[in-house]
Amino acid sequence: MELQNEKRIQIENIDFLDELFGNLDENIKLIEEKYGVNVVSRDGDLVILGNEESINLASKVLEKMIDMIKLGEKLDKQKVMYTMNLFNQGEGDRIDELVGGDIVCVTSRGKYIKPKTLGQRKYVNAIKNNDIVFGVGPAGTGKSYLAVAMAVKAFKNKEVSRIILTRPAVEAGESLGFLPGDLQMKVDPYLRPLYDALYDILGGDTYLKYKERGMIEVAPLAYMRGRTLDDSFIILDEAQNTTRAQMKMFLTRIGFGSKTVINGDITQMDLPKGKQSGLKQATEVLKNINGIEFIYLTDKDVVRHELVQKIIKAYDLYEKRGSKKK
Numbered sequence: 001m002e003l004q005n006e007k008r009i010q011i012e013n014i015d016f017l018d019e020l021f022g023n024l025d026e027n028i029k030l031i032e033e034k035y036g037v038n039v040v041s042r043d044g045d046l047v048i049l050g051n052e053e054s055i056n057l058a059s060k061v062l063e064k065m066i067d068m069i070k071l072g073e074k075l076d077k078q079k080v081m082y083t084m085n086l087f088n089q090g091e092g093d094r095i096d097e098l099v100g101g102d103i104v105c106v107t108s109r110g111k112y113i114k115p116k117t118l119g120q121r122k123y124v125n126a127i128k129n130n131d132i133v134f135g136v137g138p139a140g141t142g143k144s145y146l147a148v149a150m151a152v153k154a155f156k157n158k159e160v161s162r163i164i165l166t167r168p169a170v171e172a173g174e175s176l177g178f179l180p181g182d183l184q185m186k187v188d189p190y191l192r193p194l195y196d197a198l199y200d201i202l203g204g205d206t207y208l209k210y211k212e213r214g215m216i217e218v219a220p221l222a223y224m225r226g227r228t229l230d231d232s233f234i235i236l237d238e239a240q241n242t243t244r245a246q247m248k249m250f251l252t253r254i255g256f257g258s259k260t261v262i263n264g265d266i267t268q269m270d271l272p273k274g275k276q277s278g279l280k281q282a283t284e285v286l287k288n289i290n291g292i293e294f295i296y297l298t299d300k301d302v303v304r305h306e307l308v309q310k311i312i313k314a315y316d317l318y319e320k321r322g323s324k325k326k
Contacts, residue, residue, distance in 0.1 A: 003051050004038075004049045004050060004051070004078045005049070005050065005055055006047055006048060006049045006053045006055070007047070007048045007059050008042075008045050008046070008047050008048075009045060009046040009047075009048070009059065009063060009103060010045050010213060011044060011045055011046055011066070011068070011071075012197060014044050016066060016069050016070070017044075017046070019069045019074070019075055020046070020062070020065060020066065020075070021041075022070060022075060022077075022080075022241050024068070024101070026077060027065070027075055027076075027077070027080045029241065030077065030080050031058055031061060031062065031080070031084070031280070032082060033079075034056075034084055035050070035054045035056060035057050035058040035061075036050060036051075036054050036060075037049060037050035037058045037187070038052045038099070039048060039058070041063070046062060048062070048165060050116070051215070057087070058316075060087055060092060061080075061083055061084055061087055061092070064083060064087075064092060064093075064095060065080065065083060065262075067099075068083075068095070069286060071099050071100050073099050073100070077275060078116060078303055079116070082116070082117060082300075083095050084301065091114065094118060097118060097121060098114075098115060098116070098117070098118065098121060101114050101115060101121065102114060102124075102152055103148040104124060104146065105149050105150075105152050105153045105156070105201065105203050107200055107203075108200075108201065108202055108203030108206065109203075109309060113145075113146070113149045113201070115142075115146070116142070116303050117141075117300065117303065118301075118303040119137075119141065119250050119295070119296075119298065119300065119301035120141070120142050120146060120296045120297070120301055120303075121238055122295055123135055123142075123143070123197050123295045123297065124144060124146060124150065126293045126295050127146075127147065127150045127259070127261055128150075129293075130291055130292065130293045131254075131258070131259055131260065131291050131292075132251075132254070132259075132260045132261075132262070132291060132292045132293075133260070133261050133262070133293050133294075134239075134261075134262045134263075134264075134279070134282065134286075134292070134293070134294045134295065134296060135147065135261060135262070135263040135290075135295050135297065136263075136264060136265070136266060136279070136283065136294060136295070136296050136297070137265060137266075137295075137296060137297025138265050138267065138268075138297070138298070138299060138302065138312045139265060139268070139302075139312075140302040140303060140312075141236075141297040141298075141301040141302055141303070142301070142303055143240060143263040143297065144193060144194065144197060144235070144237050144263055147161060147195050147235045147261040148165070148194065148197040148198060148235065149197075149201055150233070150261070151163045151165075151202050151233040152198075152202060154233045154259065155233060159233075159259075160231055160232055160233045160257065160259065161215070161231045161232070161323050162214065162215045162216065162217065162231070162232050162233075162257070163210075163215070163216045163217070163235075164216075164219070164229060164232050164233070164234045164235070165191070165194040165198070165216075165217070165218045165219075165234075165235045165237065166218070166219055166220065166221050166223070166224060166234070166235070166236055166237070166250075167190060167191060167194065167220065167221060167236065167237040167238045167239075167240045167241075168190075168220065168221045168238060168239075168242050169190040169220045169221070175249075191219075191220070192221065192233070193237065194218050194237060194247045195218060198216065198218070217324060221236070221242065221246055221250060224249070224250055224253050225249055227253055228253060228255045229253050229254055229255050229258055229306070230255035230256050230257055230258060230259075231255070231256070231257040231258060232255070232258045232259075233258070233259050233260075233261075234253075234254065234258060234259070234261070235260075235261045235262075236250055236260070236261070236262045237262070237264075238263070238264055239262045239264035239278065239279040239282075240264035240265055240266050240268060240269045240277050240279045240280070241264075241269060241270050241271055241277070242278035242279060243271065243275055243276070243277075243278050244276055244277075244278045244281050245278070246278050247278025247279065247281065247282055248278070250262075250278075251282075262279070262282070264277075264279040266279060266280050266283075277306075299312040299313050299316070
């Protein structure tokens with residue numbers, strides 16, 4: 001039988017162990033599975049058992065997690081996995097850039113919203129420092145939710161007088177004409193993700209109050225034509241489904257005192273065959289204009305279930321193989 005090495009990490013505060021191990025030891029199980037080690041609590045300290053190389057890798061992650069706890073950071077599966085991934089890339093110390101970082105806003109239920117990845121942090125900082133920001137990346141990277149959070153923050157700080165959320169209503173297999181109700185009812189399903197983000201951050205009653213007063217508007221992109229949007233925080237979501245004409249129309253609506261965020265995933269276009277994406281064109285046409293910043297998020301910035309990262313990677317590899325065969 002191979003002899004196991006062990007390393008002991010002293011724990012200053014016994015309460016740190018509960019936070020470190022997580023609910024039903026889920027944090028420690030992730031590390032044990034990743035590095036092939038056993039991690040146990042012994043006499044109030046942390047003991048890592050395994051081969052020397054695995055112990056060294058696991059101990060670096062655990063020591064960084066302990067430092068995070070000391071600074072008041074709450075650990076969860078996403079943070080543990082992201083920390084491990086950074087160490088695997090040789091960038092473990094960069095997790096410090098996220099610890100104790102700026103809180104974007106607080107939801108109606110008291111939940112703190114702040115960037116969870118380095119890509120998200122770059123995205124939030126870009127929104128702070130530019131009038132127009134494009135967030136391009138796969139589903140699950142927090143593009144829409146963080147943009148709504150930044151809009152609410154700007155609104156509450158009286159930096160803007162209203163929030164406008166919009167997205168194109170692309171008919172994905174269903175004709176709007178066959179859906180029940182008036183036009184607003186027909187397009188509401190397309191706008192549901194934006195409603196959900198506002199409800200979560202503001203609470204239902206507050207959202208409805210602001211909406212009735214005209215301070216918040218959630219509308220399909222077609223409603224933007226012919227308007228000038230001054231003193232507003234404007235979010236265009238699912239921008240990969242805009243045509244080139246729609247994107248130009250939208251960008252020329254922006255008025256004085258406004259901030260605009262355009263989000264999309266150019267790998268998930270639902271446009272009819274032969275129609276070119278306005279988002280894809282914008283990444284080429286506008287890339288060298290001062291005051292406009294493009295932030296590209298990747299599967300590393302996905303903050304949904306860990307399988308989402310694997311799914312995105314699998315599709316990327318499949319599509320790359322397919323393009324090489326052509």
